[in-house]
Amino acid sequence: MKLYEIISETFNVKTSELTNDTMFLELDGWDSMAHMMFITNLEDAFEIDFEGDDIVNVSTIGELKDLLKKYEVVEL
Amino acid sequence: MKVAVMQPYFLPYIGYWQLLSEVDHFVLYDDVNFIKKGYVNRNNLLINGMIKSFTIPLIKASQNRLISEIEVDSNQKWRQKLLKMILLSYKKAPYFGEIYELLEEVINSEYNLISEIIVLSIQKVSSYLMIDVEISVSSQEQVGIGLKGQRRILEICKSKKGTHYINPIGGIEIYDNAFFQEEGIELSFISTSSKIKYKQLGKGEEFINNLSIIDVLMNNSREEVIDLLKQFTLTTKS
Numbered sequence: 001m002k003l004y005e006i007i008s009e010t011f012n013v014k015t016s017e018l019t020n021d022t023m024f025l026e027l028d029g030w031d032s033m034a035h036m037m038f039i040t041n042l043e044d045a046f047e048i049d050f051e052g053d054d055i056v057n058v059s060t061i062g063e064l065k066d067l068l069k070k071y072e073v074v075e076l
Numbered sequence: 077m078k079v080a081v082m083q084p085y086f087l088p089y090i091g092y093w094q095l096l097s098e099v100d101h102f103v104l105y106d107d108v109n110f111i112k113k114g115y116v117n118r119n120n121l122l123i124n125g126m127i128k129s130f131t132i133p134l135i136k137a138s139q140n141r142l143i144s145e146i147e148v149d150s151n152q153k154w155r156q157k158l159l160k161m162i163l164l165s166y167k168k169a170p171y172f173g174e175i176y177e178l179l180e181e182v183i184n185s186e187y188n189l190i191s192e193i194i195v196l197s198i199q200k201v202s203s204y205l206m207i208d209v210e211i212s213v214s215s216q217e218q219v220g221i222g223l224k225g226q227r228r229i230l231e232i233c234k235s236k237k238g239t240h241y242i243n244p245i246g247g248i249e250i251y252d253n254a255f256f257q258e259e260g261i262e263l264s265f266i267s268t269s270s271k272i273k274y275k276q277l278g279k280g281e282e283f284i285n286n287l288s289i290i291d292v293l294m295n296n297s298r299e300e301v302i303d304l305l306k307q308f309t310l311t312t313k314s
Contacts, residue, residue: 012113025249028139029113031083035246036091036268037286043270044285053314056248056265 003068003076006045007061010038020062046073079238081105081214081229084143084194085115086132087179087201089286091268094308095244096198097207098266101236104198106144106191107215110137117190119288123165125278127287130158134190144215146190155183162290169277169294178204179290191215201289205301212236226251233261242266242310253313262312269307274300 004015011029024030024038039055042048042064048071058064065076078099084106085092096102110116117132133149162179166172182200187193195213202209220231233241238261243251245267256263273283274296292301 012118027113029111029115031111031114032244032247032250033082033085033088033092033095034114036244036266037089037246039245040091040268040270040272041286049270056245059249 002045003042003061003065006038006041010034010041018061020060020065022061023059024061025059042068046071048073077101077236077238078240078242079103079233079236080242081232082244083108083111083114083116084191084198085119086117086190086194087119087197087288087290088115089119090272090289090292090304091244091266091286091308093201093205093207093289094268094305095242095266096202096209097205097305098308098310099209099242101210101212101238102198103232103236104191104195104211104213105232106213107142107218107221109139110141110143110146112137112139116143116194119290120286121161121165121288122276122278122284122291123161125276127284128161128165130161130288132158132190132193137190142215144189144191144213147188148190148193150188159183166277166290166294171294171297175290175293178293201293204293205298205305207305226255230256230259230261234259240264245311248313251313264310264312267309267311269309272304272307274304 004018008015011027013027058067079101080095080099081103082105084104117134118129120127120129133152133154135147135149137146178200182197185196219235220228223231240262242264245265248265253263276295
């Protein structure tokens with residue numbers, strides 16, 4: 001739930017509207033600045049540092065979950 | 077000449093100011109559709125250690141209207157409310173005096189449009205932080221009207237004699253390196269460091285990131301904020 005709360009707070013969207021197929025670009029509150037904020041929110045909340053193009057290649061919530069698992073984030 | 081083109085946000089988080097301080101010319105991109113759930117007119121502060129959002133009320137704001145057309149609702153007593161909220165939240169903050177005065181000047185000034193108060197807030201805060209940047213407003217210049225996405229951004233960048241365009245990392249998917257290179261313009265993406273931390277009023281060791289610049293200004297000296305503005309990385313798209 002932590003992940004959904006971060007998405008909800010950053011993009012001002014209800015957690016109930018989010019699914020694995022949700023594309024970040026299609027969220028009503030999306031813009032490039034909000035997305036930059038989202039990346040630092042993720043790094044801060046999960047205590048990770050994204051490397052290279054990892055995070056920028058992520059388009060959907062499902063892809064983000066897979067990426068976070070790669071960074072050994074257990075509790076999403 | 078480094079250029080950035082970005083939607084206007086009211087007193088946004090530090091990443092926005094990092095972009096502003098890194099470029100020579102910052103274009104406020106206000107002739108695009110309003111983002112209703114975005115950060116144009118809202119942000120977050122800390123009250124007694126808890127996150128609290130503030131919003132400037134707008135008249136008929138919708139995703140079908142341009143940001144440049146949207147008026148602030150002057151009938152609501154939001155100015156006093158917002159100033160009171162800032163006062164209650166930060167009156168014990170180390171830099172309260174000078175920052176509250178700056179914010180009071182911005183919030184109580186004369187304006188009708190949301191983009192007007194945002195321009196003023198950016199000018200005031202940039203001046204306080206000694207950010208040397210030229211600011212223009214896209215709706216006043218009408219460059220590349222009819223073009224969409226990166227095509228319009230490129231036209232605006234060219235109109236400012238830009239040789240280097242910088243965008244927040246979040247937009248990397250919608251930009252094409254080759255498209256900018258063909259015009260001799262370098263394309264980079266800025267990412268804010270998630271390591272940015274400072275002592276926040278009302279918080280112990282815990283830190284809440286990405287709040288409005290108000291929180292940063294209230295808790296840090298001008299020199300400390302200028303140092304925080306340097307904590308970012310620039311990358312290119314491979």
